[in-house]
Amino acid sequence: MDLVLIEALKVDTVIGVYDWERTLTQTLELDLELATDIRPAAAADDLARTLDYAAISERIAAFGATSAFALVETFAERLAALLQQEFGIPWLRLTLRKPGAVSAARAVGVSITRGIWHEAN
Numbered sequence: 001m002d003l004v005l006i007e008a009l010k011v012d013t014v015i016g017v018y019d020w021e022r023t024l025t026q027t028l029e030l031d032l033e034l035a036t037d038i039r040p041a042a043a044a045d046d047l048a049r050t051l052d053y054a055a056i057s058e059r060i061a062a063f064g065a066t067s068a069f070a071l072v073e074t075f076a077e078r079l080a081a082l083l084q085q086e087f088g089i090p091w092l093r094l095t096l097r098k099p100g101a102v103s104a105a106r107a108v109g110v111s112i113t114r115g116i117w118h119e120a121n
């Protein structure tokens with residue numbers, strides 16, 4: 001398997017457990033590693049045969065705009081499931097950072113891997 005990458009994607013969303021966090025939008029930062037076999041797309045030079053990182057980035061922005069979770073864990077879990085289902089992604093790693101949430105830290109967040117990795121043949 002190969003990886004399609006999306007790094008440091010900024011996503012605006014309502015997120016947080018405290019009352020003040022329910023009244024505003026905050027910006028999360030996402031890194032994604034999306035498993036796929038890139039050889040068919042490379043052989044045909046055809047976007048339709050790979051994971052379109054632009055389309056996926058737009059879908060993530062829409063997900064953020066319409067969600068309002070308390071925990072970053074919930075955001076990450078629901079987004080991972082949505083991406084796997086809608087784009088047919090067999091394995092992914094999603095790292096989510098919430099900059100500014102802990103003033104002494106550059107960022108806090110979670111990193112999850114979901115799905116099954118298939119070795120290339």
Ligand SMILES: Nc1nc2c(c(=O)[nH]1)N=C([C@H](O)[C@@H](O)CO)CN2
Nearest residue numbers: 015016017018070071072073101102
């Ligand atoms: N493991 C987590 N810890 C905390 C979360 C979270 O989503 N997951 N959230 C908060 C608050 O919303 C915080 O980010 C506000 O600054 C605290 N801890």
